[in-house]
Amino acid sequence: MSEEKKIAAAELLIECRKLQATYxxxxxxxxxxxxxxxxxxxxxxxxxxxxxETLMLKVELPxxxxxxxxxxxxxxxxxxxxxxxxxxxxxxxxxxxxxRRILLPPDWQGYPLLKDYTDPNMIKKPVTI
Amino acid sequence: MSELRTEEYHLSMGPQHxxxxxxxxxxxxxxxxxxxxxxxDMGYLHRGVEKMMENRVYIQIIPFVDRLDYLAAMNNNxxxxxxxxxxxxxxxxxxAEYIRVIMCELNRIASHLVWLxxxxxxxxxxxxxxxxxxxxxPIMDLFEMAVGSRLTYNYIRxxxxxxxxxxxxxxxxKAFLSYxxxxxxxxxxLLTENPIFLQRTKNVGIIEAKQAVAYGISGPxxxxxxxxxxxxxxxxxxxxxxxxxxIPTGTVGDCWDRYIVRIREMRESVKIVExxxxxxxxxxxxxKVPLNLKPPTGEVYVPTESPRGELGFYFxxxxxxxxxxxxCRAPSFCNMNILQEMLKGWKIADVVAVLGxxxxxxxxxxx
Numbered sequence: 001m002s003e004e005k006k007i008a009a010a011e012l013l014i015e016c017r018k019l020q021a022t023y024x025x026x027x028x029x030x031x032x033x034x035x036x037x038x039x040x041x042x043x044x045x046x047x048x049x050x051x052x053e054t055l056m057l058k059v060e061l062p063x064x065x066x067x068x069x070x071x072x073x074x075x076x077x078x079x080x081x082x083x084x085x086x087x088x089x090x091x092x093x094x095x096x097x098x099x100r101r102i103l104l105p106p107d108w109q110g111y112p113l114l115k116d117y118t119d120p121n122m123i124k125k126p127v128t129i
Numbered sequence: 130m131s132e133l134r135t136e137e138y139h140l141s142m143g144p145q146h147x148x149x150x151x152x153x154x155x156x157x158x159x160x161x162x163x164x165x166x167x168x169x170d171m172g173y174l175h176r177g178v179e180k181m182m183e184n185r186v187y188i189q190i191i192p193f194v195d196r197l198d199y200l201a202a203m204n205n206n207x208x209x210x211x212x213x214x215x216x217x218x219x220x221x222x223x224x225a226e227y228i229r230v231i232m233c234e235l236n237r238i239a240s241h242l243v244w245l246x247x248x249x250x251x252x253x254x255x256x257x258x259x260x261x262x263x264x265x266x267p268i269m270d271l272f273e274m275a276v277g278s279r280l281t282y283n284y285i286r287x288x289x290x291x292x293x294x295x296x297x298x299x300x301x302x303k304a305f306l307s308y309x310x311x312x313x314x315x316x317x318x319l320l321t322e323n324p325i326f327l328q329r330t331k332n333v334g335i336i337e338a339k340q341a342v343a344y345g346i347s348g349p350x351x352x353x354x355x356x357x358x359x360x361x362x363x364x365x366x367x368x369x370x371x372x373x374x375x376i377p378t379g380t381v382g383d384c385w386d387r388y389i390v391r392i393r394e395m396r397e398s399v400k401i402v403e404x405x406x407x408x409x410x411x412x413x414x415x416x417k418v419p420l421n422l423k424p425p426t427g428e429v430y431v432p433t434e435s436p437r438g439e440l441g442f443y444f445x446x447x448x449x450x451x452x453x454x455x456x457c458r459a460p461s462f463c464n465m466n467i468l469q470e471m472l473k474g475w476k477i478a479d480v481v482a483v484l485g486x487x488x489x490x491x492x493x494x495x496x
Contacts, residue, residue: 026345027432028463030456032445043443045430049342049356052363077345080466088179103172103495112180113454 004056012059013069016044019057025049026075029082031089033115038063040089044071061091070096088113137165142480144173150247151491155480157472164480167472169465174495182455187213187287187422190455194442195281197457197493200243203229203236204435206285209442211366211431213287216446217424222413225289226368231302231405232275232284234398238309239268240436241391241398248388248485249320252329257319264312267305274298287422289415299406306399313395321389330384334471334483337382344467348438348460350487353390354382360434372404387486423450430458437461437488459493
């Protein structure tokens with residue numbers, strides 16, 4: 001039911017403008033951090049409300065220069081998802097009109113969902129199972 | 130005399146405002162009483178659940194999601210259990226699936242009741258609030274009987290449910306349903322044709338169908354705009370394909386439509402619970418699943434229909450006993466995105482009505 005497709009970051013906006021004709025609905029997008037591969041992977045879940053066809057669109061970004069064009073112009077739903085990914089992973093969305101932190105305070109340092117994020121207040125508790 | 134200075138009026142609504150239902154703050158830029166711009170400010174309840182999950186084994190995840198949408202904890206339990214079961218190839222026994230549906234639909238009624246009561250209260254009608262909480266109480270009692278707790282259940286587990294339901298539970302649930310059905314008419318008698326209520330909600334905060342889809346709206350809000358999309362029907366999960374129920378939709382997409390869709394959904398939920406109780410199969414309520422669950426490497430997402438919309442957990446696993454990444458697709462978070470557009474041009478008093486019909490749950494917005 002759900003397909004998967006990998007595309008290059010540079011083609012994202014052009015490709016999505018074409019995909020929008022089929023997939024009119026963007027339930028969510030998110031990011032996953034892979035420090036050992038030195039990439040941040042963006043995952044977009046696209047869906048058609050008419051046929052329920054689903055596509056998982058994946059874009060790999062280099063960790064040290066995580067920038068990609070914003071999809072707000074294609075799906076307005078991307079607005080807060082992109083802000084959240086920026087907040088948690090530090091990915092910059094070029095063309096986003098209001099790229100601010102959304103859940104964390106504006107003066108927060110660092111991007112917590114990166115795997116190498118540390119904070120002096122973090123407590124490492126061993127899992128006993 | 131120096132010249133008089135004029136300045137845009139900014140009003141900070143919340144985070145302690147009673148009608149923001151938790152800790153949402155709205156920064157309203159006003160022209161007189163008319164809203165020129167509304168900027169939602171969230172994060173006051175951010176607990177970093179997604180980060181915490183990277184350091185928790187799978188069985189520890191379930192109690193955490195109870196606390197995301199605490200008015201519909203059962204639906205959250207189900208949403209987090211389904212993807213892990215799919216990945217680890219666990220098939221729960223049929224009795225467990227039916228119990229899950231009963232619990233989720235009862236929880237949907239309870240959640241809608243809290244919504245209805247507080248929404249009417251926001252608009253100045255005190256009586257519906259008392260009525261709604263009167264009917265929510267027996268649902269909480271039912272949950273207490275079956276689960277042991279009244280708000281955060283941790284009941285739906287990998288491979289089934291935590292405990293079997295008793296004959297008393299079935300008897301009391303049936304009694305509750307026959308008691309509850311006429312109560313919905315009572316709420317409707319108070320609100321549906323009430324002239325004050327109509328003036329506050331009719332044609333206020335309209336979302337058109339196309340706009341709703343583009344903004345990724347889901348749940349009752351999307352259906353109120355006339356899009357017939359319910360994930361229980363569109364992408365059936367658990368055993369929802371075995372039941373017959375209608376999908377109520379609105380026509381205009383205003384506050385009144387969002388109200389009537391939720392009212393009708395309660396009636397449909399009653400139908401589903403009745404069918405599930407009638408068809409409840411005998412047998413086991415769970416299968417044996419290792420406590421230290423290690424799903425294979427992969428990624429999975431199962432969307433479910435929570436009382437607020439599409440709720441799903443996106444898991445990326447690496448074969449260990451902890452998820453590599455867990456993303457929560459919270460319906461309130463996505464539904465609130467459109468608030469900035471919706472509020473433009475309305476008066477301050479309408480903010481309460483519009484915000485009320487979005488049915489925000491800050492626990493899952495901030496995560």
